[in-house]
Amino acid sequence: MDRKLLQGARAYSLGRRLLMGWLCGVASFALAQAQAQPAASTERSLSEWLDRVHAAPRRHNYIGTIVVSSNAGAMSSARIWHACDDDERQVERIEALSGPPRSSVRRDNRVMTFLPEQKLVRVEYHESLSRFPDLFRSGGAAAVAELYTVRPAGTDRIAGFETDVVLLAPRDAMRFAHRVWTERRTGLVLKRQTLAPDGAVLEQTAFSELQLDVPLRPDRLLKQMQPPPGWRMETVQAVRTTAVDEGWDLKPAVTGYKPVACYRRGSASGAMQCVFSDGLASVSLFVEPAPEPSAQHEGALAAGATHTLTRRIPGWSITAVGEVPQQTLRAFAQSLERRP
Template sequence: MNSKPFSLLAAVASALLAMNYVAAQVPPPVPAQASSGTAAEAKSINDWLMRMHEASKKQAYIGTYVVSSGGTISSAKIWHVCEGNQQMERVETLTGAPRSIFRHNDRVVTFMPDHKVVRSEKRESLGLFPELLQSTDSRIADFYKVKREGADRVAGVEADIVVLVPRDTMRFGYRVWTEQKSGMVVKLQTLDTDGKVLEQAAFSELQLDAPVKIDKLLQMMGKVDGYRVEKPVLVKTSASAEGWVLKAPVAGFTPMSCYKRPAAPSASQGGDEPLQWIFSDGLASVSLFLEPFDRQRHDKESSMSMGATQTMTRQLGAYWLTAMGEVPMATLKLFANGLERKK
């Protein structure tokens, strides 16, 4: 029930799949009276995000992407194409267990040849790389400021470097390399509160304007003979409808969506299904997973860091919380401390 899989390999594949898929809406400019970011700063950030949005819609490419996180290096090859309003990607992992992942608009199909399983699902939001433009009312300039750091070459292309510096200690920063002509993201570093690199992802080779065809990728996506097809279902809901509230908001983070996974048909009690509540400040995201407490599986509260992703678990009465996000551990604790069961 993860928005970001616990498996690093799966997380790498998910990041690669989503890295240039940008939501159709862009945050509106921050009003001049905003408490932190000025209107000029807000416009600068939004103009930059819009440029990447346009690049993600128009750019066709083939490339090899390498992710370094938590002392582990993973890589994958990606094919990306856009035709009109159609988005299509194919990702082949090059390290770890073999995976072939296809995304056509909001449909994602994952081939796991070791197990002869295909997972087919619809995703309302895949997230971004970094997770940009998640919230249509996000005041990004209130919580981040932009600093330009010159230019560099990445995978043979000229790129501009921009740093998104957090205005508080509640979130991490980002150093982003964008290809000068198109604005496409070609390298990203996630920075801790001291500015040190927590995680890095970059193209090691890149062919822009590559001859990638949607029809051919769709044919490959549909070849499921010999595989068992699984179709996980997420049911959209709200935290309040499931009996949960956040007593105090965490600065900058807005509820984005809430899902539950249906329990077995024999389970008739509502509210016992695993729940995922997703928050975002427009760049970083946090997921709160809530499920009934099971003493056999949930015997130890813990916290863990892997690159930029922090995870903590905690018992909340009759329920078990797993909080996960690309934020400092202290931010996750604020979410956990603020959760309250209302029914």
């Protein structure tokens, strides 16, 4: 996987956590609540909670600072503005507070990233960002309950708000455990940890400061999607596709992971990305041409909870990226075979 695509994979993983991680956590809390109900009412209770999950971003504006830290000592922070209105429009702006200056504005599946040092605005379309919560609505929640055991883990205060804490432990070795803090009144997730098998924290994402239900309208944030004079605009084309249409056989890899989206970037020879999720964790498979001859081998990297694994076959490079154990990525990387 070349450097640019690897950076894109890592940015996708971080962006997805910032933009969608809170919804996943609220759904996790819903599972915990459902587990405490009698069997006959579990499905109904879970459905009620999930309705709240999907309604929350359309009902609550907020402004806050998010801090992401890993067990390797890396730390980054970002400021986030989330606005909604009666038309159920949702707009988010995220400004990096550490590392190179950059900011992103998202409306639905359209993301504009502003890179001041390059005077560049990169425009991308991420269907999986808007589709990801639909896994729960389409029956995925029941599958999550089969993949994780869920139990209450006490209460806490995060960013000045009272929260309930829930622990989700995996039933197999193909996924990590998660600990989630949800704000008591709204159900918004204020903190989330990804845990190693021994219980150590691999990565943590949390609000360090938060203002809920602030008077913020989407129109104000949409005005910030206009590129400054003199800046270049670069549109990253993403075309919906399937592995089969791109000439690959994709075998079932890991129980519980369902396909979310698959698209090809740029020209017909561009990289393909397929996204899978079990309702909490996700895996992206990136496939790109590698014309130079190379023997089949693997290379693995880890940064906090995000792991990457690269497999090379003649003419191609396959990279799996996700907040999952390496054996899960290996299973996904091995699941692709080039069709004759």
